[in-house]
Amino acid sequence: MTSSSALLPVISGTHNSVLSEQLHGCINNKTKPLGSLGRLEQLAHQVGLIQQTSSPVLLAPGIIVFAADHGVVAEGISAFPQDVTWQMVENFLSQGAAINVFAKQNGMHLQIVDAGVKHDFGSRQNLLDRKIADGTRNFAQEAAMSAEQCQAALRHGIDLIAALSGNVVGFGEMGIGNTTAAAALMHKLTGIAVADCVGAGTGLSEAGILHKQSVIEAAVSLHAEVHEPLDVLACFGGFEIAMMVGAMLAAAERRMVLLIDGFIVTSALLVAARLQPAILDYCVFAHRSDESGHGKMLAALAAKPVLALDLRLGEGTGAALVYPLVQAAVNFLNQMATFGSAQVSEKSQLVD
Incomplete structure (x- = not known):
């Protein structure tokens, strides 16, 4: 099995030494001690480089939640039955899930995508039917x-990205069994031991975690010849993960800000980064999930998450929660006074 990457977006990095220095100058000249806004300063610098301007603007932020089912659930690797996938999609459509609350709170447009749920939803308002198969x-x-x-x-x-009008997009997912797929992808693409990739998912016991680990180890042995990123994705991934990979690559090609959620979303980003390493320039890593393995996956990407709230829900909740901080970073860069404009004396250059 060989999957072609010929039609995938090609991503340019954001590095621009002149603009980078200009942004640092703008940030450092605000009425504050140097570095005193911490990570917000880094976010402001990053968004400026993404948009190639010292006056970035955030437009029509959105979150896309991709849902799909996984055949590996037949191995008993989840604490919840597979029907929970379609039931949670119904919950999204009824505005009853955490992601609905957080997206609405932060003025983010929410799209729900059926990438491959084992259920017939029929024609439904606010549900995009992109079903590849029933799981x-x-x-x-x-x-x-x-x-x-x-x-x-x-x-x-x-x-899906081509149809968006904004320049900020967060990624979320729903799919019983997808932590197993994500752990398998993590192992194959990083070489980290399976035991360090596997966690409780939706709430497995210690025995359940060990069983999930053994299922992945046996599957890795069965597919030992699979190595290339797209082949690994096809072999171990899910339709929602694969769709996220395409969406992430397209969003970075359009120079959008990518809000990366937790373990499963980061596994999709891991695949995308193996295909196009420059995509990492566009990623704001929202949080470090409480799912075992996410911290190591972030480390493998040299990624520094903004938040650590012990989240492990998925749905794009972390992406929605981090967006106000990205807004704050852009707003201080554009609106905060400089020492000169506010007539505030700068730090003395005298040394005792």
């Missing part, structure tokens, strides 16, 4: 998806 196959026995299905999911993700 992936069981990767403990065979590849989760064909190369053609993987390519279709990537293309759907790319097209």
